[in-house]
Amino acid sequence: MERAVGTVVRGLRGPIVNEGDNMVDIVVDTVLKAAEVEGYEIRDRDVVTITESVIARAQGNYATLDHIATDIKQKFNGEPIGVVFPILSRNRFSNLLRGIARGTEKVVLLLSFPSDEVGNHLVSLDELDEAKVNPWSDVLTEETFRKHFGYKKHAFTGVDYIEYYRSLVEEEGAECEVIFSNDPRTILKYTPNVLACDIHSRHRTMRQIRQAGAEKVYGLEHILSESVDGSGFNEAYGLLGSNKATEESVKLFPYNGQPIVEGIQAKIKEKTGKTIEVMINGDGAFKDPVGQIWELADPVVSPAYTSGLDGTPNEVKLKYLADNNFSHLRGDELKAAISEHIQNKEDDLVGAMEAQGTTPRQITDLIGSLADLTSGSGDKGTPFVYIQGYFDNFTD
Numbered sequence: 001m002e003r004a005v006g007t008v009v010r011g012l013r014g015p016i017v018n019e020g021d022n023m024v025d026i027v028v029d030t031v032l033k034a035a036e037v038e039g040y041e042i043r044d045r046d047v048v049t050i051t052e053s054v055i056a057r058a059q060g061n062y063a064t065l066d067h068i069a070t071d072i073k074q075k076f077n078g079e080p081i082g083v084v085f086p087i088l089s090r091n092r093f094s095n096l097l098r099g100i101a102r103g104t105e106k107v108v109l110l111l112s113f114p115s116d117e118v119g120n121h122l123v124s125l126d127e128l129d130e131a132k133v134n135p136w137s138d139v140l141t142e143e144t145f146r147k148h149f150g151y152k153k154h155a156f157t158g159v160d161y162i163e164y165y166r167s168l169v170e171e172e173g174a175e176c177e178v179i180f181s182n183d184p185r186t187i188l189k190y191t192p193n194v195l196a197c198d199i200h201s202r203h204r205t206m207r208q209i210r211q212a213g214a215e216k217v218y219g220l221e222h223i224l225s226e227s228v229d230g231s232g233f234n235e236a237y238g239l240l241g242s243n244k245a246t247e248e249s250v251k252l253f254p255y256n257g258q259p260i261v262e263g264i265q266a267k268i269k270e271k272t273g274k275t276i277e278v279m280i281n282g283d284g285a286f287k288d289p290v291g292q293i294w295e296l297a298d299p300v301v302s303p304a305y306t307s308g309l310d311g312t313p314n315e316v317k318l319k320y321l322a323d324n325n326f327s328h329l330r331g332d333e334l335k336a337a338i339s340e341h342i343q344n345k346e347d348d349l350v351g352a353m354e355a356q357g358t359t360p361r362q363i364t365d366l367i368g369s370l371a372d373l374t375s376g377s378g379d380k381g382t383p384f385v386y387i388q389g390y391f392d393n394f395t396d
Helices: 023-038 052-059 065-076 094-102 125-131 142-149 161-171 184-189 202-211 258-272 318-325 331-343 363-375
Strands: 008-012 047-051 062-064 081-084 106-111 175-180 193-196 216-219 243-246 249-251 277-281 384-388
Touching: 008 023, 008 363, 023 047, 023 052, 023 258, 023 384, 047 052, 047 258, 047 363, 052 249, 052 277, 062 065, 065 094, 065 193, 065 216, 065 249, 081 094, 081 184, 094 106, 094 161, 094 249, 106 161, 106 184, 125 142, 142 161, 142 175, 161 175, 184 193, 184 202, 193 202, 202 216, 258 277, 277 363, 363 384
Parallel strands: 047 277, 081 106, 081 193, 106 175, 193 216
Antiparallel strands: 008 384, 047 384, 062 249, 243 249
């Protein structure tokens, strides 16, 4: 019988993960139990994803604000620090800012505007136009910003992030100055010691600041890139990808995930004879149309994945074929012609007209977005996502 369903995505409920748990065993047991209870078969090229949060929990990859403060003191010797381009997030950055402030006498916050790099807006573009402020050339003090735009609360969180971040720094006993500019080199008018806090643009930011003559330049990836007094750490990403855990601690991005995903793949193969693909996923990448927020606050969507998830999709656009190559056909003849075309498509369709409109992203980024939307970050209790038929096409 012809298949009537393509891709199927299931959020799998599993146990609450604690430090020291064996994630290979937990994921394999969860996948096999779900298949048995729900009545579906494990197939080759199925995909299971595991949210990074539960991996980090099992690893016990946590650090306190004192650990952050200690590393900041060691790197900046307690001198005033320019904190450049932080994102506006209570979950992602508030505890990091407190730890940074605890390790210095003064913080100069350089905020990008009208929004941070993941789309949290301080003001709208229309408001900039009305105030005749050019975000590419103008530098605003906090006083000037308030004069133009007043006190602005975030549409979703109800937080005035300027006031909120200032209060966090001052509560730690440090002085705080806030400025607004989209040129990171502006910070050197205030201090030669810089901590770049942006995520995806961080390498350019640090390069520009170094070339402009900064004395000390670090990024969040350099803070807790190794253990401090027994803390958790992430050798590749430091504090990037971390989340607030408690009022005095953060959970770091997981490390050394490759043995976990390969271990899950091997154990599923042993138990079922099927080769599935496995990935650890962080944030997906999609834009909220109302709040304008890009979800991608992790340094990468997937810090570890099996080899079958490498690369980008190699797909043709069905509607292009139907409207162009086979516009003269209908019904079964059209279906047969498109099926034959798919079966004989080239191995590399980059630049081909028949592939235009297909999503030009890494497979891990696409699946990561699918998994992130499915598992959610609230109380669904489904940190594992099982995907079937993702690599199928119209002919399967």
